[in-house]
Amino acid sequence: MKQKYKFFLKRLLYYFYGEKFYKRLNYDWSKSPSRIEILQNIINTRNYKTYLEIGCDRNENFSKIVIDHKVGVDPERGGTLRMTSDQFFQKNKESFDLIFLDGLHTYEQTIKDIDNSLRIIKEHGAIFVHDCLPKKIWNQVVPRIYGHWNGDVWKAIVRARTYDYADTYTCIADHGIGIIFKRKNSNILKLEENNFKSLKFSDYFNHHKKFMNLINHNDINKIFRL
Ligand SMILES: C[S@@+](CC[C@H](N)C(=O)[O-])C[C@H]1O[C@@H](n2cnc3c(N)ncnc32)[C@H](O)[C@@H]1O
Secondary structure, three states: OHHHHHHHHHHHHHHHHOOOOOOOOOOOHHHOOOHHHHHHHHHHHHOOOEEEEEOOOOOOOHHHOOOOEEEEEOOOOOOOEOOOHHHHHHHOOOOEEEEEEOOOOOHHHHHHHHHHHHHHEEEEEEEEEOOOOOOOHHHHOOOOOOOOOOOOHHHHHHHHOOOOOOEEEEEOOOOOEEEEEOOOOOOOOOOOOOOHHHOOHHHHHHHHHHHHOEEOHHHHHHHOOO
């Protein structure tokens, strides 16, 4: 209740001082599979053995993932290691088949987590990133002022889309799931703006298909290479 009141006050402040753009995208997440189903399906079809999750919270996803070896990192609760993602990547020596990034939902932290993951992902592995498709501006505002918080993770996906050494997609499911492969970019995004943090929700609303390289959940297997 106290948190709801704080969120309301912060929303009021943002309403006056923040970006004024209130159109919303019409995604219905109940019509597509959950992150848990998508991740497990990839693990099974690719015969993956090792899994890393950054940001585990109540283990809603982490506890359901079935795989030979799993590591979960969270400074607060859940997973197997009590530390931040930066602390983990600094000392980690393992590589992984599948990495699920769902930690601090800011642009700065997410792009750091993506860059660090690209260093340790196995050759035929994949990096999945949660919460890439905010439906409305309130889901995106940093710091959090609304129930479901996507943060500005989407800006990190836009940046990864400009890398020539990473191939990045966004699956339309479960609040948007970024999928990144360490290989030549097959559809590089050319942008005049290179200050990704300064992108606006209106930019995302107007260009999100091009920015995010959207795919349907039925097409996930097609973007994996043999
Ligand atoms: C959205 S929740 C994760 C949900 C979980 N992955 C799931 O699918 O149910 C985000 C979590 O990220 C954690 N977190 C926040 N900052 C972090 C950081 N710097 N490194 C790793 N995890 C972080 C929070 O403690 C929180 O538990």
